[in-house]
Amino acid sequence: MAPSLSANGETAVSLLYTDNFIGFLLAVASSAFIGSSFIIKKKGLKRAGASGPRASVGGYGYLLEPLWWVGMLTMIVGEIANFVAYIFAPAVLVTPLGALSIIVSAVLAHFLLDEKLQKMGVLGCILCMVGSTVIVLHAPEESTPNSVLEIWGLATQPAFLLYTASAIAVVLVLMLHFVPRYGQTNILVYIGICSIIGSLTVMSIKAIGIAIKLTIEGTNQAGYFQTWVFAMVAVTCIITQLNYLNM
Numbered sequence: 001m002a003p004s005l006s007a008n009g010e011t012a013v014s015l016l017y018t019d020n021f022i023g024f025l026l027a028v029a030s031s032a033f034i035g036s037s038f039i040i041k042k043k044g045l046k047r048a049g050a051s052g053p054r055a056s057v058g059g060y061g062y063l064l065e066p067l068w069w070v071g072m073l074t075m076i077v078g079e080i081a082n083f084v085a086y087i088f089a090p091a092v093l094v095t096p097l098g099a100l101s102i103i104v105s106a107v108l109a110h111f112l113l114d115e116k117l118q119k120m121g122v123l124g125c126i127l128c129m130v131g132s133t134v135i136v137l138h139a140p141e142e143s144t145p146n147s148v149l150e151i152w153g154l155a156t157q158p159a160f161l162l163y164t165a166s167a168i169a170v171v172l173v174l175m176l177h178f179v180p181r182y183g184q185t186n187i188l189v190y191i192g193i194c195s196i197i198g199s200l201t202v203m204s205i206k207a208i209g210i211a212i213k214l215t216i217e218g219t220n221q222a223g224y225f226q227t228w229v230f231a232m233v234a235v236t237c238i239i240t241q242l243n244y245l246n247m
Contacts, residue, residue, distance in 0.1 A: 048064070174189055
């Protein structure tokens with residue numbers, strides 16, 4: 001009996017490492033696609049801005065620019081890879097690898113947009129790599145919830161609800177007060193909105209990923225209204241991020 005238990009334990013550990021490795025590869029591929037999409041969309045935005053109002057002043061002419069849509073499709077491919085990565089690997093492993101998209105964007109911008117990468121930019125890229133590596137190497141093991149109801153229970157704990165309320169409040173202040181006054185002169189306003197909303201996006205996407213994985217394994221999660229709440233939160237957050245990212 002003991003050898004059998006040992007073998008089962010080794011199999012479980014092997015499967016865990018396999019899933020984490022698949023998630024790791026998908027996250028890296030996602031960063032490459034997303035990082036490239038920023039550059040492609042930027043070129044599309046510049047083209048659109050040359051013939052009409054720029055996105056930074058509320059123009060939406062870029063929606064008619066084919067190059068922008070190529071960048072959007074590239075981003076969608078990257079986001080799908082990122083979404084699937086959350087199914088296989090814990091968020092603490094996948095999320096830090098998203099910083100690699102910054103490095104991809106910085107390098108491509110240097111060569112394709114003539115935005116010269118200065119010494120501080122190089123230092124920033126190195127810090128991104130070091131930080132991502134440290135977090136990935138020391139990522140804790142994650143126990144996968146058995147249902148959306150379990151995820152919902154975690155999401156409705158007072159501490160998380162307080163964080164969510166605080167995040168939404170800060171974003172609303174940025175949107176309603178700071179964007180009209182400082183949006184055109186300080187890029188940190190838009191970055192702040194995208195980053196704070198992004199924290200909620202990651203959590204909702206992880207929940208949806210787990211729901212899909214459990215459904216594929218035979219435990220249908222589509223019947224729970226909580227699954228659709230997570231889906232609506234994810235869609236709302238993604239649309240908001242895309243709008244302010246283009247600005």
